[in-house]
Amino acid sequence: KAGVTQTPRYLIKTRGQQVTLSCSPISGHRSVSWYQQTPGQGLQFLFEYFSETQRNKGNFPGRFSGRQFSNSRSEMNVSTLELGDSALYLCASGRTSGAETQYFGPGTRLLVL
Amino acid sequence: AQSVSQHNHHVILSEAASLELGCNYSYGGTVNLFWYVQYPGQHLQLLLKYFSGDPLVKGIKGFEAEFIKSKFSFNLRKPSVQWSDTAEYFCAVNFNSGNTPLVFGKGTRLSVIA
Numbered sequence: 001k002a003g004v005t006q007t008p009r010y011l012i013k014t015r016g017q018q019v020t021l022s023c024s025p026i027s028g029h030r031s032v033s034w035y036q037q038t039p040g041q042g043l044q045f046l047f048e049y050f051s052e053t054q055r056n057k058g059n060f061p062g063r064f065s066g067r068q069f070s071n072s073r074s075e076m077n078v079s080t081l082e083l084g085d086s087a088l089y090l091c092a093s094g095r096t097s098g099a100e101t102q103y104f105g106p107g108t109r110l111l112v113l
Numbered sequence: 114a115q116s117v118s119q120h121n122h123h124v125i126l127s128e129a130a131s132l133e134l135g136c137n138y139s140y141g142g143t144v145n146l147f148w149y150v151q152y153p154g155q156h157l158q159l160l161l162k163y164f165s166g167d168p169l170v171k172g173i174k175g176f177e178a179e180f181i182k183s184k185f186s187f188n189l190r191k192p193s194v195q196w197s198d199t200a201e202y203f204c205a206v207n208f209n210s211g212n213t214p215l216v217f218g219k220g221t222r223l224s225v226i227a
Contacts, residue, residue, distance in 0.1 A: 033214060043217040056214045102215060104157035
């Protein structure tokens with residue numbers, strides 16, 4: 001069974017631009033969660049989608065948004081990029097929302113110049 | 114706010130030494146507990162998890178963890194580490210065992226030297 005895939009793997013953007021990251025969960029999984037990983041803050045939860053609905057949202061500004069499609073694939077968008085948005089963005093999938101074990105993708109490394 | 118603490122930022126061990134990484138959380142209710150590992154250049158992988166039952170949980174690659182409810186702890190152990198265990202280890206907690214997101218500790222970097 002294929003794992004969680006994320007595209008692109010690497011991105012370089014400049015301040016003020018926007019970016020869209022994509023995540024395809026494991027087949028049969030309907031929950032997708034997004035995390036931001038930085039050396040200083042560790043892994044911080046961004047949001048979770050389940051059956052195309054946002055179930056939980058972390059403490060990030062409105063520039064960070066996401067959505068989920070009917071095939072459970074998810075995208076997250078960051079608008080008006082700031083230098084501090086440079087990070088590894090991880091996607092995790094699970095069968096259901098809540099307590100279910102999550103399986104992580106390789107991440108998208110975003111560098112904002 | 115609910116939080117997860119990993120007190121050791123960086124641990125350096127010689128091969129064959131025993132390992133114990135601490136994880137504490139701040140919540141008195143029902144929790145689900147996880148340890149994830151991130152090997153250099155690889156993605157996060159689940160090492161082990163605890164939902165209920167026997168508080169001593171065995172995971173992959175010889176790792177185990179013990180849930181001590183009275184101490185709000187879920188420490189990770191391995192009797193004899195190998196060079197290939199060099200990685201970053203993350204403790205994560207799902208509070209309320211319900212529709213709440215995973216909260217991760219800041220991670221512990223383990224370096225195993227020959």
